[in-house]
Amino acid sequence: xxxxxxxxxxxxxxxxxxxxxxxxxxxxxxxxxxxxxxxxxxxxxxxxxxxxxxxxxxxxxxxxxxxxxxxxxxxxxxxxxxxxxxxxxxxxxxxxxxxxxxxxxxxxxxxxxxxxxxxxxxxxxxxxxxxxxxxxxxxxxxxxxxxxxxxxxxxxxxxxxxxxxxxxxxxxxxxxxxxxxxxxxxxxxxxxxxxxxxxxxxxxxxxxxxxxxxxxxxxxxxxxxxxxxxxxxxxxxxxxxxxxxxxxxxxxxxxxxxxxxxxxxxxxxxxxxxxxxxxxxxxxxxxxxxxxxxxxxxxxxxxxxxxxxxxxxxxxxxxxxxxxxxxxxxxxxxxxxxxxxxxxxxxxxxxxxxxxxxxxxxxxxxxxxxxxxxxxxxxxxxxxxxxxxxxxxxxxxxxxxxxxxxxxxxx
Amino acid sequence: xxxxxxxxxxxxxxxxxxxxxxxxxxxxxxxxxxxxxxxxxxxxxxxxxxxxxxxxxxxxxxxxxxxxxxxxxxxxxxxxxxxxxxxxxxxxxxxxxxxxxxxxxxxxxxxxxxxxxxxxxxxxxxxxxxxxxxxxxxxxxxxxxxxxxxxxxxxxxxxxxxxxxxxxxxxxxxxxxxxxxxxxxxxxxxxxxxxxxxxxxxxxxxxxxxxxxxx
Numbered sequence: 110x111x112x113x114x115x116x117x118x119x120x121x122x123x124x125x126x127x128x129x130x131x132x133x134x135x136x137x138x139x140x141x142x143x144x145x146x147x148x149x150x151x152x153x154x155x156x157x158x159x160x161x162x163x164x165x166x167x168x169x170x171x172x173x174x175x176x177x178x179x180x181x182x183x184x185x186x187x188x189x190x191x192x193x194x195x196x197x198x199x200x201x202x203x204x205x206x207x208x209x210x211x212x213x214x215x216x217x218x219x220x221x222x223x224x225x226x227x228x229x230x231x232x233x234x235x236x237x238x239x240x241x242x243x244x245x246x247x248x249x250x251x252x253x254x255x256x257x258x259x260x261x262x263x264x265x266x267x268x269x270x271x272x273x274x275x276x277x278x279x280x281x282x283x284x285x286x287x288x289x290x291x292x293x294x295x296x297x298x299x300x301x302x303x304x305x306x307x308x309x310x311x312x313x314x315x316x317x318x319x320x321x322x323x324x325x326x327x328x329x330x331x332x333x334x335x336x337x338x339x340x341x342x343x344x345x346x347x348x349x350x351x352x353x354x355x356x357x358x359x360x361x362x363x364x365x366x367x368x369x370x371x372x373x374x375x376x377x378x379x380x381x382x383x384x385x386x387x388x389x390x391x392x393x394x395x396x397x398x399x400x401x402x403x404x405x406x407x408x409x410x411x412x413x414x415x416x417x418x419x420x421x422x423x424x425x426x427x428x429x430x431x432x433x434x435x436x437x438x439x440x441x442x443x444x445x446x447x448x449x450x451x452x453x454x455x456x457x458x459x460x461x462x463x464x465x466x467x468x469x470x471x472x473x474x475x476x477x478x479x480x481x482x483x484x485x486x487x488x489x490x491x492x493x494x495x496x497x498x499x500x501x502x503x504x505x506x507x508x509x510x511x512x513x514x515x516x517x518x519x520x
Numbered sequence: 521x522x523x524x525x526x527x528x529x530x531x532x533x534x535x536x537x538x539x540x541x542x543x544x545x546x547x548x549x550x551x552x553x554x555x556x557x558x559x560x561x562x563x564x565x566x567x568x569x570x571x572x573x574x575x576x577x578x579x580x581x582x583x584x585x586x587x588x589x590x591x592x593x594x595x596x597x598x599x600x601x602x603x604x605x606x607x608x609x610x611x612x613x614x615x616x617x618x619x620x621x622x623x624x625x626x627x628x629x630x631x632x633x634x635x636x637x638x639x640x641x642x643x644x645x646x647x648x649x650x651x652x653x654x655x656x657x658x659x660x661x662x663x664x665x666x667x668x669x670x671x672x673x674x675x676x677x678x679x680x681x682x683x684x685x686x687x688x689x690x691x692x693x694x695x696x697x698x699x700x701x702x703x704x705x706x707x708x709x710x711x712x713x714x715x716x717x718x719x720x721x722x723x724x725x726x727x728x729x730x731x732x733x734x735x
Binding site for chain 1: 629630632633634635636637638639640643647648651652730731732733
């Protein structure tokens with residue numbers, strides 16, 4: 110398979126939309142530069158024009174003013190049909206065509222741009238694999254035979270079919286239940302790690318924005334950009350009352366969503382496997398200096414917590430000793446998930462597992478607390494620095510203006 | 521002569537009439553379907569054009585069939601032409617109306633998705649809108665056919681083809697010993713044809729409506 114196309118830059122310049130008969134514009138002078146490979150979120154209250162702005166990028170809605178450039182190429186006046194075939198588009202509730210099978214839905218764009226049959230077939234398999242659906246099982250199904258989450262996966266596969274550099278997503282996970290939405294968000298993060306597309310994603314859910322976005326554009330009415338920055342910066346340093354109102358309460362808790370378990374220190378914990386003889390387990394426990402040890406099953410997955418007392422009562426068999434491990438987190442879990450798990454665990458610690466569920470370490474309350482403090486401190490420093498920079502820049506500008514044009518004109 | 525003897529004696533003539541009846545209805549349906557769906561496609565996106573098309577075709581349907589054929593004879597003469605024109609015109613309403621309703625009923629978010637992935641206007645129509653509107657359109661065609669089966673009998677008035685001849689002959693010779701048999705044979709023949717056509721539509725539906733949207 111050829112190397113996937115990476116993202117392209119998107120530049121919006123004075124982009125506006127006026128509807129006839131309306132005094133004010135629906136979208137007013139949006140200026141934005143989106144870097145290649147970046148996942149940018151448009152977030153804002155309903156009716157703020159975020160969807161309209163998105164649809165102007167593939168010209169489903171024709172702008173009445175301004176320019177759109179993709180990878181430097183001005184696409185404001187090219188044939189919109191051609192433009193849309195180069196820009197993936199995924200919408201709420203997937204928008205799959207109910208009279209076509211999953212494979213036919215995905216194959217639509219490659220077919221339109223004239224790929225040979227064999228290549229389309231291979232591509233469909235590849236994409237189904239990519240979005241986590243078994244091609245053999247799902248290829249020939251019709252959309253109504255899929256769950257909401259599966260439909261959405263196919264929708265994303267269809268949008269990616271012709272390997273476009275840019276992907277536009279209009280509240281794609283708005284119509285699925287919270288658990289499925291969570292899964293789909295994780296999948297999107299994983300996909301983006303592999304593909305590095307430029308993604309513009311519209312949502313009204315700020316938590317979704319924080320979880321997914323490399324940068325977030327908080328939009329107010331008429332698509333005015335209230336703040337366009339990284340999630341960390343928006344959380345710790347909202348530009349104004351509108352943004353802080355939108356961030357809502359609990360910014361510190363939300364900050365936990367931005368850091369993953371792999372970014373913090375995990376501690377090693379004394380552990381034994383089921384195969385170890387009982388005497389060995391005793392010795393290990395005695396030597397460890399703690400009064401608890403983690404028992405792993407045959408595949409190295411966390412199985413039970415064994416206390417000293419449990420072992421005394423075990424009498425030769427571990428079958429009924431100890432307490433089962435109730436919850437584990439992966440390296441990719443957010444600190445918030447980890448905190449949740451630690452809080453619910455009665456001893457305040459939770460095992461961290463690898464890809465196949467094998468033991469990697471343990472996080473507990475203390476390490477989490479320390480990491481969070483460090484994080485917030487670092488954010489605060491960064492925000493201060495950014496503020497200083499901004500002030501310096503403004504001062505320089507005022508200075509230049511006061512000096513008059515004489516100093517800077519080149520003509 | 522009993523009805524069964526009558527059928528036995530005249531089966532040759534009856535089969536010919538039945539064949540011509542079916543063939544006239546079938547051909548007019550093909551023409552009416554093409555015209556009707558085309559009218560639907562042209563008008564469904566505008567409110568007033570859609571209403572105009574529906575009102576016009578339903579006005580045609582209110583003209584009594586005998587009067588319509590009577591009016592057509594001075595213009596196009598006797599025989600096949602007035603029959604075909606009348607049947608085609610009558611067949612339009614259900615098809616036009618169901619085409620408009622079906623095309624308007626396609627989920628706008630699907631049309632949006634079709635545009636969004638780069639389908640041209642024509643492709644959207646052929647690949648998305650018409651296939652999704654096809655079940656209601658097929659229902660319209662079916663209703664039309666049933667209606668035309670009955671109306672086609674009137675064509676005999678203009679010396680047109682079909683089982684109507686049998687009925688008219690019977691009515692013309694009321695009192696004679698075969699009159700009732702003739703009317704009965706014509707009427708039953710039309711009913712049997714209508715049922716056969718209906719069965720054919722069920723089959724066509726099975727074959728042409730994609731599995732993903734079949735009820």
